[in-house]
Amino acid sequence: MSLVGLGSTQAWADGHQQCGQVRVENSTDGGNTWTTEGRYNGEAPTAISVRLTGDVAEGCAYPVSLAAYSAEGPTWETSGQQEFLGWDTTTLTADAPEATLDVSDSAPACFGQIDLYAGGDKFDGTEGHALPHYPDSATPTGLIAAWNGGQPCEEEPTTPPGDEPTDEPGDEAPGDEPTDEPTDEAPTEEPAEDTPSPSESAADGVAPDTGGQEPVGQPIALPESTTPNGDLAETGGDGSQLTVFASAGAGLLVVGGAAAYFARRRNRATR
Numbered sequence: 001m002s003l004v005g006l007g008s009t010q011a012w013a014d015g016h017q018q019c020g021q022v023r024v025e026n027s028t029d030g031g032n033t034w035t036t037e038g039r040y041n042g043e044a045p046t047a048i049s050v051r052l053t054g055d056v057a058e059g060c061a062y063p064v065s066l067a068a069y070s071a072e073g074p075t076w077e078t079s080g081q082q083e084f085l086g087w088d089t090t091t092l093t094a095d096a097p098e099a100t101l102d103v104s105d106s107a108p109a110c111f112g113q114i115d116l117y118a119g120g121d122k123f124d125g126t127e128g129h130a131l132p133h134y135p136d137s138a139t140p141t142g143l144i145a146a147w148n149g150g151q152p153c154e155e156e157p158t159t160p161p162g163d164e165p166t167d168e169p170g171d172e173a174p175g176d177e178p179t180d181e182p183t184d185e186a187p188t189e190e191p192a193e194d195t196p197s198p199s200e201s202a203a204d205g206v207a208p209d210t211g212g213q214e215p216v217g218q219p220i221a222l223p224e225s226t227t228p229n230g231d232l233a234e235t236g237g238d239g240s241q242l243t244v245f246a247s248a249g250a251g252l253l254v255v256g257g258a259a260a261y262f263a264r265r266r267n268r269a270t271r
Contacts, residue, residue, distance in 0.1 A: 019060035019223035023053045024092075026116060026145055026219075031098075038217035040114070040147035044068075046107045048116055050090070050144075051098035052221060058094050059228025062221040063120035065089040066101035067140060069132060071111040074149050076214040079113055082131050084124040091120070092221065110153035118142035118222040135212020143217040 025034040027049040034051070050064050067087045072080030086106020090099040103114070113132060115123075117140040125131040132139050 017057035017060075017228070019057055019226050019228055021223070022056055022060075022062060022221045023219050024050055024062075024064065024118075024144060024221040025053055026050050036219035038143070038145050038219075039214075040145055042149075044107055044112060044114055044149065045116075045147055046104040046114065047100060047102045048145075049098065049100045050092065050116070052092050056094040056097060057228055060093065061224045061229065062092040063089060063118070063224060064092060064099075064101070064144070064221060065117055065120060065122070065140070066103050067115050067117070067123060068103040068106045068108060069113045069115075070108050071113050071148065071150070074111050074151075076113075076134055076148050076212070079111070079132070079134050079148060082113060082133060084131060085112070087122050087124070089120050089122075091224075108150050111150040112148075114147040115140050116144045116146070116217065118144060118220060120224075138212065138215045142220075142222055143215055144219060144221075145217040146215055148214075 023036070025036055027034045028040065028045040028047070030047075031049050046068070048066055052062060056062075065087060066089070068085040069082040070085055071082050072078065085108060086103045088101040088103050090101060092099060101116070108114075115132070119140070119142045121129055121140070123129045123131060123140040130137045130139050
């Protein structure tokens, strides 16, 4: 009796499937509306629901993560030096195809970037997990959707605004010259010249706009492994099945050998 192929036949008869890419949708309004767009607009999406769509094989796992970063500008090109703020991750399966990721406690206070991506790696600047940086580090990898935006941080005044107006009128006589000097200096012109400085300082250290196009995500979730958990796809069948088949085969060999031995003895006795 041949036992070859019994394990693989049983495994494939059970409807084995390999794990592959699966489409994923996301929602920023608690699941009321779903999208596959690769960029977010408007306010920072700090709580995002995700769900798998299509055929998801049993035993396949799909990690999805959400990361928040501070930035120096409101766009990818002006994001400059970014800092890791927070991270959340989940694993989607056929039994649990939907979950919500939340980085509200780590939301950017000013300019920032938020990335929804496939995988469970944390891109926090440690070795092998580089921070996003325009134009040479478009991390995280496996991008599903991304957001850039925010407002400049409010700077605290270095001197009280009431001190200077109080001192200047007191030191100068109320003659013609004090009256002419304020009008000639035109204080409003200096702020106008300095107005671009906040945006310029936000872009300090940013590479020239010569490359590094704005990353756009794809609605694809990647599996942790191409083999479903607990399934030996390549060998066919699980360990318990193979053990049973091997034991049965060994028993049949013993019985067959004994039968042949006694048959020979009978033949000799009859002679």
